[in-house]
Amino acid sequence: MTAAVLALYAVVAVVAVPGLLNRGEWTERAPRLAICVWLAACVSVIASAVFSVLAVAIPANVIGHGLAEVFQACATMLFDGAILTSPVVRAALVGAALIAARITYCGAVIVVGARGERRRHADMLNLLGRHDSELDAVVLDHDEAAAYCLPGRKGRAVITTAALRSLAPEQVAAVLAHERAHLRGRHHLVLATAEALCRAFPHLPLFARTRGEVVRLIELLADDVAARRHPRIHIAAALVRLATGRAPAFTLGAGGATALTRVRRMLSPAAPLRRRERLAGLAAVVFLLAGPVAVVAIPGLSSFLAHHCHNISIF
Template sequence: MMAAAVLALYAMVAVVALPRLLGRGEWADRAPRLAICVWLAGCASVAASAIFSALAVAIPGNVVGHGLAEFFQACADMLSDGASLAAPDARVALLGAGLVAARIAYCGAAILLRARRERRRHAEMLNLLGRHDGALDAVVLDHDEAAAYCLPGRDGRAVITTAALRSLAPEQVAAVLAHEQAHLRGRHHLVLAAAEAFCRAFPHLPLFARARSEIARLIELLADDVAARRHPRIHIAAALVRLATGRTPAFALGAGGETALTRVRRMLSPAAPLELRERVAGLAVVALLLIGPAAVAVIPGVSSFLAHHCHNISLF
């Protein structure tokens, strides 16, 4: 029961404390890819802690310690009607763990399916109204609002409007399309879907709401950095200024948006990247967040396993 209490307490504290801890300083802007991993690991850590806490209540550690066969038998007993091990609190805990996992899976699937339907409808519209430009490797859409975005998915494509082509210089067009290609190659829509699934599964909790907004912002910074590997930052910044007010579909990833002006300053005055020790520390935090809940959950079982086998050895 101690492991269950620790995991439950961590989950309750982390949903409030982690947003404050992870939001400190400007380290995330200097390493957006690492920051995205940390935010997702924090969300997964809290969800896993809630699930493992319930499982720790439902399945005693000594049952796990005596062998996997008895472990699975205990699970089967708890799900059967006449099991002697299936105490009411164990049944409730096991049901709670299943509900948490099912809620996350359901929200994730619903988000992906809805986005897929909307992207399919938009792709049909692009097939009718847009034209593919081989030189740009993008779909050109006749529209009087300057915008550039990408339509992710299996047949992902970058889209730019004729107004954007008129207002941007050729090198700026190349830079902004490199930004959109970075979204497509990185499958950033799946990262956003994961953050949205956590937020929708557990609404009004500070960690998941903050993680969704931060990941959406960091993904744009990451795409900017990828584009900056091949194009001058000044061209990316100039394109962002012109596309700042451009609107894009909700299910697409656009170069403009609310964060455009902040990203312009970042492009023009880039901060120094994280040092090696800082990156190692960040990776260690990711590993701790992901492995920690599982490690705490298995401690009682491992302790029981060692005690049981050490006792048997001592008998010989």
């Protein structure tokens, strides 16, 4: 029953959650919370899938006899050929291993590939760019107006000479604040996580939608951080001029496809979420992350109480 409930939830959530999360404009009002909810939904589905196959392999009554016997059961399944000959147990273990291996492989490919691209781009900036101490950014001679950041251990903000010519000084300061928000927030790691999940499960709606939403919400979040110190009108004006600018794929740029919609958001900001709404969002994150664990733990806990409560006495 536990395995069936978890598997059913995983299947339904993959299809239904994207539509539920896209209702209303609450994500634009709280992009950080929205990112957490989207990623928590993905983790919830993966955990449910893994726990469902493990629930088949490890019965609840085994968990109920104590944690030591859980490890003993795992060791037995690994080394006892008689148990491994069970088709159900073997299929369950192989399924869980394949899910974990797929996510690990896709994550490693993305991280290693992006690191190599960033290293080559950093070498190019060292040759062609110059550090401006007043701007605290690398200035790159280029005819296209663009601003972006190169994340990593030695992250740096980059702006082209065309952007410096087309932007007023206060607009330059605002757009560089946007890029530094990406660097301080380690947003490239969040994007890499979403990209790895999408690549691991490319045909599932939840993971594909999560990647697109995280890309959009990361930019909104950086806009909000920049707006704490710079007027929104300056950010909006800079976005208009940089809307057509193209940044390298492995960097985080201020312009891009979402620039014009972000201009509207900067000029007409929606009211932030009320306290009750934020608490509801945090509760959703907790439910998504803890729900699969609770479902798989309740049968084991019930079995544990059934086996050991008779040893408890009250004096």
